[in-house]
Amino acid sequence: MTTHADSLKTTTPTLAQLTTIGVGGAVGRFIEPQSEEEFIAAVRDADAAGSPLLVIGGGSNLLIADEPFHGVVVRDKRQGISVLDDDAHAGANASVVAIVAQAGVNWDDFVDFCVVSGFSGVEGLSGVPGSVGASVVQNIGAYGQEVASTVSSVRIFDRESGSIRQLDRDDMRFGYRSSALKSSMYSAPAVPSGDYFPTPRYVVLSVTFALRRNGTDEVAFGQLAKALGVAVGERMPIADIRRAVLKVRAAKGMLEDPGRYLLPLMRGCKNFHIVADALSANSLASREQPANMNDEAGSQPNLNRHSCGSFFMNPILTKAQAEKLPPDAPRFDATLPDGEPGVKTSAAWLIDHAGFHKGYKVRPDAKAGLSTLHTLALTNRGGAKASDVAELARAIQNGVEAKFGIRLVPEPVVVGMDLR
Template identity: 80%
Template sequence: MTGQTDSSQPTTPTLAQLTTVGVGGAVDRFVEAQSEEEFIAAVRGADAEGLPLLVIGGGSNLLADDEPFHGVVVRDARRGISVLDDDAHAGVDAGAVSIVAQAGVNWDDFVAFCVDSGFSGVEGLSGVPGTVGASVVQNIGAYGQEVASSVSSVRVFDRESKRVSQLDRNDMHFGYRSSALKSSMYTAPATPADSYFPTPRYVVLSVTFTLQRNETNEVAFGQLAKALGVEMGERMPIADIRQAVLKVRAAKGMLEDMSRYLSPWMRGCKNFHIVTDVLSAGKLASHDRFTNVSGEAGFHQDFDRHSCGSFFMNPILDAAQAAALPEDAPRFDAVLPDGQPGIKTSAAWLIDHAGFHKSYQLHDGASAGLSTLHTLALTNRGGAKASDIAELARVIQDGVEAKFGVRLVPEPVVVGMDLR
């Protein structure tokens, strides 16, 4: 399906209507593919015409320019999840289960399915916005879990060879918020590649996960243990872990505004009963209709929710860079991109200690500002443009670099603007 069939609606959405931050310009062509064949054909067609291609999932990890996107935006409408017959899949450990999810499946829908089915391993990633396809590009992680630890293979369309292929977990080269897919988009941090940007060389078609048949799991993150009132390492029902994660994310303003799924351009992208579940875990108590950040009816106005989520990645530093930080700066063992040992520090800590506190705005009444709950979220307070979000990001990057000598790298895909 291309566009919408309702004659009262425009034939294409704006990127503001497709993204959680609610900014972005018009789109020349929008394709919502109902089958794998249609999805691949849309990707092939854009490449054959030499047009910019943006494969979009939930729009949560994207900051797009205010100018029109003169290319093709493709969204995968396939939302199937299948539990495989383990006996037919050699190498699956006893007690494990293999699950295939199509790329267009809403990520939190997938987590809810797994928790409801008694499959453990992704419950800590509850409430993360986006889709299954995007989850492996970004290697999402939270509360002691990373998607990489559950992925066994990824079925992709290779835009270079024009063929469908399968990448196993080793082929994916997962790292902190990175993968082989994401790496194909950049020549350096925040520096887009000429060939494959803003969509990777390998377009995800489906992902096979290996989880455990277990309705309990260890609590592997201190903040989560505190929320559950247990000790680190203690086992808890995965349903309880999921609910605790949703509540912790809600307290930080890190749950997307579920009422965005009332929009004609987003309706059907997420299971509605899960929308209701997440609303009940967060601040929003109903599906009240207000004016959203883009000026449309149908969105609840909650300034802290209209963001790209965590905007900057936690920096991984070498020994010399880490030694230059203040003694009280957070330090965690990590691995540098070249495979050498490194030290990861907290972007939120750097931002706060550089003088950019919760609710920071460039000026009174600014339409963009830091979340009132979390310094890592740059929010659209209502009526912001992409340029407003980008200006705020640059000021924070410059301020942190001047204070600590560390240049923060954006986590979202930034289209049409330079935030190096």
């Protein structure tokens, strides 16, 4: 019998071709739905057949094993963004605008659209890779902003009931790099649920954001304020904030390689003018970069961008655990999963102070290593396998635990490997 998914099947790639870190095995079936009906049908068909299901966005928050993924990979190709100006969505506050973005929209395309339109609230999240759908699963955050603060509602397909539902912001149960959607995939931190993994029970169809009709915003993060030459709390044009965020992220090697969007499998997944601008900026940066700053002693500097982004979450500790940290360890007020007050510390600081410095490799000839610009990014230095990245991750986890008694939890969705 021919299913909806069969009619949408395209050339079957490997997961190494679909992910920003460039590792992962072959795919059983690859589907790119062009409409909501096709998207839901692809999910239904996979579930009905009992096939493992992997819904992906930009492939940035994934580390997938080298062995074949014997299941269905679905990449939502819908790219629609709509501005809702009616009173029902704006409410009594005319300074707020409602924007609906389909799950397949590239996240940075969405941020660019908002900034160009004069809508503030997400400019600090410029350059974060991935899709709009993935942004609310992970509750992405950077430079003083979190996606949770701008989400009004999320339209989802519930795989258990087979129905379309709307989850309000409170229903999403947002936390630090977490949501009700992400929680449905895990029975404990880094322990996959037997029912829904590696795709949540609730599959995102679209997200409604509430942003401000304001071309300026407060600079809420010290590092960003320094880059802009202003004080924390000062207001700046959101276009300037976006440019500064992209510059800071680029200096850390924490922007994805724009060249991947020139590959046949990635074309059309990101706005071409943003790709072109990024490629031009990369070319200029390469010409201006001092020789001794070149990655891998003179090879391509973009290898730092072949990563999953930040690989480990910042640990949130009890106050008793935090007291055992060295006096100079970073400490920030936070909330524990049980709602009690806690202390967040820096995973990057722990990694560095456990002896894993920028550029660290488990062996000189290892093909995976820490970024030469940032200790929180595990990178593919060329030809790495998922097993190479996992070996590096475990070495860091073990070293940090031996030094500080803290087991780092991976931020990416890890499929086919155990990195608890």
